[in-house]
Amino acid sequence: MDYLLKGIYKKEVMYRERCAREERKRQVMENDKLQCGECGFLSNTVGKAEEHAKDYCHTNFILSDDFFIDQHCCSCPTHCNSPMALELHKKKTGHTEYEDTEAKRDRLVQEYLAKIEAAMKQRDEQLRIALEKEVRSQTRLLNKKLNMRSCLDSIKQSLKFDEQQQRALKTLVTIVKNVAEHPAEEKFLKIRISTIEKRLGYVQDGFKFLELCKFEKVEGGMFLVLPSYEVEEELLKAANDELNRALSVMEE
Numbered sequence: 001m002d003y004l005l006k007g008i009y010k011k012e013v014m015y016r017e018r019c020a021r022e023e024r025k026r027q028v029m030e031n032d033k034l035q036c037g038e039c040g041f042l043s044n045t046v047g048k049a050e051e052h053a054k055d056y057c058h059t060n061f062i063l064s065d066d067f068f069i070d071q072h073c074c075s076c077p078t079h080c081n082s083p084m085a086l087e088l089h090k091k092k093t094g095h096t097e098y099e100d101t102e103a104k105r106d107r108l109v110q111e112y113l114a115k116i117e118a119a120m121k122q123r124d125e126q127l128r129i130a131l132e133k134e135v136r137s138q139t140r141l142l143n144k145k146l147n148m149r150s151c152l153d154s155i156k157q158s159l160k161f162d163e164q165q166q167r168a169l170k171t172l173v174t175i176v177k178n179v180a181e182h183p184a185e186e187k188f189l190k191i192r193i194s195t196i197e198k199r200l201g202y203v204q205d206g207f208k209f210l211e212l213c214k215f216e217k218v219e220g221g222m223f224l225v226l227p228s229y230e231v232e233e234e235l236l237k238a239a240n241d242e243l244n245r246a247l248s249v250m251e252e
């Protein structure tokens, strides 16, 4: 009995310590977020802020406690990742309608279907074929993005500790980034599974995620290979976005 009570007490103490640790981390991260003063882009690492500054020539970053959102503008290709970004975009452009990734995919499908129908009415076969192709590739990409998102969610659910989750996600970031930056380099296209298994926390969804990026298991499951003709810039960008999103939500 005494032994049992001690066990429960110990669990309780560990649980409280973990909560306190998470609370402290949350506070620090909140203070650590950087926000672009010009467009509202929110970043939880200095690296991402620097990348943004380089890409857009926006250099005026401020410390911020804003939070992450996932909203695409319906009138232009802008993606807003914070409420401030959304407000600034609205003010600057007057664009009023926004939607998340899933809604965007559903809307695109509906729009394309309507266009296909119109083209069929006009009996314009070539236009119909071109549109169908476009629908397929856009929907495929957005569906893959959502599948990647659910892989990353289940990686986070399967791994108990934040450090394990971070390590798994960052391992995927490195793999994706290496291929995106050096699409012709053999050493980044062929990965020995045993070297990443541990870093991915032995969670199958890590491999599923890489398979969504077109890596295949070969040589009896010893290696993951991405054939260089299968390297797809858009797909890798989607993977990178989803990884950043998963890390952002976690570090929030």
Ligand SMILES: [Zn+2]
Residues within 6 Å of the ligand: 036, 037, 038, 039, 040, 041, 052, 056, 058
């Ligand atoms: Zn900016």
Ligand SMILES: [Zn+2]
Residues within 6 Å of the ligand: 073, 074, 075, 076, 077, 078, 089, 093, 095
């Ligand atoms: Zn817009």
